[in-house]
Amino acid sequence: MRLLLIEDDTDLAENVLDFFELNGCTADYCSSGEAALELLHDNHYDAIILDINLPGIDGFETCSLIRHKLRLNTPILMLTARTMLDDKLTGFESGTDDYLAKPFELAELRMRLSALVRRSKQGMADLFCIEDLCVDVEKGTVTRGGTRIDLPPICYAILMKLVEQYPGYATKEEIEYAVWKDQPPLTDSLKVHFYTLRQLVDKPFSRQLIHSVRGRGYLISAEENLLEV
Secondary structure (H helix, E strand, O other): OEEEEEOOOHHHHHHHHHHHHHOOOEEEEEOOHHHHHHHHHHOOOOEEEEEOOOOOOOHHHHHHHHHHOOOOOOOEEEEEOOOOHHHHHHHHHHOOOEEEEOOOOHHHHHHHHHHHHHHHHHOOOOEEEEOOEEEEOOOOEEEEOOEEEOOOHHHHHHHHHHHHHOOOOEOHHHHHHHHHOOOOOOOOHHHHHHHHHHHHHOOOOOOOOEEEEOOOEEEEOOOOOOOEO
16 A cells, blocks of 8 residues: 655654555655645545644645645545534545544554555446446456457556546556556556557547546546647
8 A cells, every 4th residue: 555644743744654565555644735735736645644733835725725726536644633513524525535634543544544455446336437438447348439449458547537537637657557557658658548548548549538637647538739749
């Protein structure tokens, strides 16, 4: 499990990072919402631990930006000393998935994160359809307009990442991590595989569904006039 910890209490952050490292997880750390948005733009994480009381933009606004500006559905768990119901409701309205009040046990934090990650992976529907494109996740098949499309394994993995992130964007780094994990290719071969994917899924049909958007990443969308790279 790869985590992003956003926490301005350095002592707490150090304890959390040491705990997860001992439990076989990797984690990046930052102490502000602004820095978190930059990390999330360039990296893939399985879950986010987000403190509410941050300098600059607080955790509520950071969470909202993650959901609506970056359009990520990465599981988010908020940490806070606030226990009022209104604060919890604000957290959920801004897009968090869970809420843990300080002080907390590290074992409980790990348990909650594992549950969030497990649910997010199980939450993908068995059948995904947009326009005339359908992906049967259980069977591993792709059809468009009723015609089966046989994709090479890497192209299928890319498409699955786009399906997982729908309706949001998948960044270059997220796709590379999904396909090659921690050993991405030295060359920019993602562009080649993405071109092949579009040739197979989009070119034979009148409507483009797979897009690369400058400054954002890649996505499946029926919208037209997106700013293509």
